[in-house]
Amino acid sequence: MRFGLHFMDFNLPGEPASIAPTIAKTAKATEEAGGAWFTAMDHFFQMEQYRTAHDPMLEGYSVLAFTAAHTSTIKLGTLVTGVTYRHPGILAKTVTSLDILSEGRAFLGIGAAWYEREHLALGVPYPPLKQRFEMLEEALQIALQMWTPEDEGAFNGQHYQLAETINYPLAMQKPHPPILIGGNGEQKTMRLVARYGDIANLTVQDPDAIATKLDALRRHCDTLGRDYDTIEKTALVSVVSYRDADAFLAHAEKLAALGIEHVQFRDDVADPVGAITAFGEKVAPRLAEIQPAGR
Template sequence: MKIGLHVMKFGLPDGPAAIGPALSRIVRDAEQAGIHSFWPMDHFFQIGIAGPPEDPMLEAYSTLAWAAGQTTTLQLGALVTGVHYRHPGLLLKTVSTLDVLSGGRSWLGLGAAWNEHESRGLGVPFPPLAQRFEMLEETLRIAHRMFAGDDTPIEGRHYRLEQPLNHPAPLRRPPIMIGGMGERKTMRLIAEYADANNFFELPAPGALKQKLDVLRRRCDEAERPYDDIVKTTMGRLGERDLDAARRRFEALADLGVDLAIVDLPDPADPSAFDYLAQLVEEVAPLGRPTPALLG
């Protein structure tokens, strides 16, 4: 099993000038600790579980491009991009550029989105949910074609690309992760188009297993091997109790989770990464052999 790092808060007592130096240390320390990947949120405003909308929030792809220059091995992706935020042609060009400049480390994280407040606040159209799912499926189809170098015209219900050139091509096809736990639409899209899912860790016993069981059925319906999907979760890493953490990640590995992405209460605390380094060593033997996509 691998561990990924999610960063949710960017506010620091010394203000915006302190964000760059602090985040530089965070991503370098994460890489040194053996963390697999770095996943900032793709939000424009802070979200309610972390603070008021006015709290600092960095734009995800600027942050990922900057982090690529600070590191050499961390995989890089947004957790996850709201499909309506960016036109798919430009989004895929952005992810491909990140892949080229990072030496083949980018991922494409996508979801149907939910935060109407930030969209309205910045003047970004926020279509109804059913339409966002249509846009998501079209974007996934476009991603497969553009990443494969197919530049023939694309005519969809929501998007029209006359010549979807994508040069330079990514060094590898960026893995596609779909975030969300909807059993009917989201899991069908994961089964048909994604290399990885992202589910929240669920506290109720058996709840995550039930979700994974549904994903398995969707894979069966799509005639896609369930084991082809890299299973990932998102959760918060609380108190630094290594024994408790080991039991927690053993349980996830037993369910088939390959990559556990965690949010730290205070990533600006340098000692957190000493603990993370120990945790990385503890969880490395867990679960199935590392899928090729995770390296």
């Protein structure tokens, strides 16, 4: 089983001056520990259920571009970009740029968006959920068209209209950077994963809940004629943990038995560099021995 680190807490001693060096050191430590991903939130205010809207928050793609310059192997993406925040054509260009600057290490993480306060505060339209899911599907279609050099024509959707879908230079990864769709919805999100996604990212913690979501994904794959096993299954788990390795590994084994291939930790600890370094020394080698079902 693989792992990575989700950098979400910029409330660091000595910030803002300490933020950049801490991100660089944490990303390097994650890579050295054997991590597969380093991810950022795509928010402009810190989440209120975690801290407050006045706590520090950096723009996600700036974090990832900065991280690309300080790493060499780890994959980079957001968990996840809200579809409302960027026009899909601009988003596809942004992810393409990250893929080139990281030499083929970017992925597109995207979801239907949810943080109403930051939308209203910053003047970003916040349509009803049904419309946001419609926008999400069109955004996925636009990204795929932008990443298809043979098709530079128009895109005429209900919510987005593009006269030309030109996107040069092409992304390093072929046929395109992987598409990760985040969320837990069994009817809409899992259907979009089955149709467009390369990676599913779940945020539920309980193995029974994860099993239910994956069963829904499998049903959508069967309906659409998609090979379920071609989709990477990932989960956002709790804080990076190394003190109770046995308990964490027991949980990881349950997730692996369901087919989860990658777990992504949150970094909300006082010392993210020390925590991920200790995890790499004490837990990561044992985690790597766990084989997900179907692999």
